[in-house]
Amino acid sequence: MSLRRTAGGTARVVRALTAAALGLACVALTGCAGTAPTERPPYAMAKADLGMQADATTFTEFPTAPADPAPGGDTEGVVLRVLSDVAVHQSPDGPVFAKLPAKQLNNPTWVPVIAERGKWAQVLLPSRPNGTTGWVLEDEQTQRARTPYAVDVEVDARRLTVRRDGGVIGQWVVGVGASDSPTPRGRTYIMAAIEETVTKFSPIILPLGIHSNTFSTYGGGPGTVALHTWPDPAVFGQASSDGCVRVPADALRLLATLPLGTLVHLR
Template identity: 50%
Template sequence: MPLDASRRLIGAALVAMSLVASTPASVAASPVTLAVGASVTATALPQATTFTELSGLPQDTDTYGKLSGVVVHPARTVAVYALPGGKPAATLPAKQLGSQTWVPVVEARKGWYRVLLPSKPNHVTGWIKAKGLKKARSRYRAIVKLGTRQLTVMNASKKVGTWTVAVGGSETPTPVGRTFMLALMSPKEKAYSPLILPLGTHSPTLDTFGGGPGTVAFHGWPDLKVFGKAVTHGCVRVPARALKVLAGLPLGTPVLIAP
């Protein structure tokens, strides 16, 4: 058995214990107010959150491509489209997991942005109208190399630091591809990490974990012997210094998980 299985509390490596406490009773049917230009009954659409699975939206085909760092935030809930000018397929809320929703841009057209979404399936994207969005650029990016079990944080072309980390085991691997920093959480139970940093991606083998959606995250770990090993349920366990650096990155910052 991997180390995770030996401790009931600490075994919640996919942050489900923290996430499930904030899961709305029905994320798909919650009434919301859409931003300007979105004339649709919101209750008929699923919300693009870490708790939902979306259909009818395009996949990110440049799985390992470098993101520009452009990130956007809807001040209010906005509609998400499969194609610009088409019918809405979902809504993107202004906040989730207690944090503002910032998502990275993967493609831009006049008046529109295609963004990575935090929902299942992994790598799902959608188009949102540019009007009414807050826009920023993150100079940072985090790169996880599963083969060498290394995390590197970059500030533009400058290396902030490199650390040896623990990654998913053979039966519960860490998902690969580009994703992003979704939220910053301080769990009630701090036995294994003072902070949890959920990403916009999910375990490829666990549909749920501990009652939550199987969201993958960066978090700390008290036993230093795990670093350099493939022993987690999919999350990336990082040393204390790395956790502090990651916690200082803007939400929406690109994260690349490579084989």
């Protein structure tokens, strides 16, 4: 395992996950390989009651959850670390519809804050449908930090830009989804970092909190879109993937240093 920065600047772990550890290979988790896919409670409630709630992960779906009110909007860079299961509410003090676990794909859970109301934070969730959000109470079960980074992917222009405090620190031509399997649009975030030991097309996979709108699954996985590299540079500048964003190796090296929870715009 190797160490990476957190949003607060300390070291964190990039997990080396195998198909056995995940229950599926990366090719099943995301549209990485380019192969054809197969198709908190109210605050006073005891924490034990969260056991009745489904985890908000890339594997779950919450059709009635609040949608992102500004999918093209920016944030202040605030991110929350979930230290133990927290309730996800429809609104501040509203009904609970899920719980946000402390791990996502064996990585620490960091989610971007898109709105705040007192001690309540509206965060982006990694579940379907795309743009799913929820409200969590900031307390001893959460840790607040800020990331200065943001990633912009201009899908039509096939260009990826990394910014720090608004200034460009890297820009590349990338590959995006084909016309019949387009890269989804909206704001999302870097959900996890996986050092894949099974497939060889990318040394690190960066799953995002967003899914393919074309496929409900990639080879048995949940259809999670990711940032990753590709062995054939001819794909850069092309629309040929199953929805993932294929980036050059030097772009991946920079992206892999960004904190989890960093905002990613797919425009």
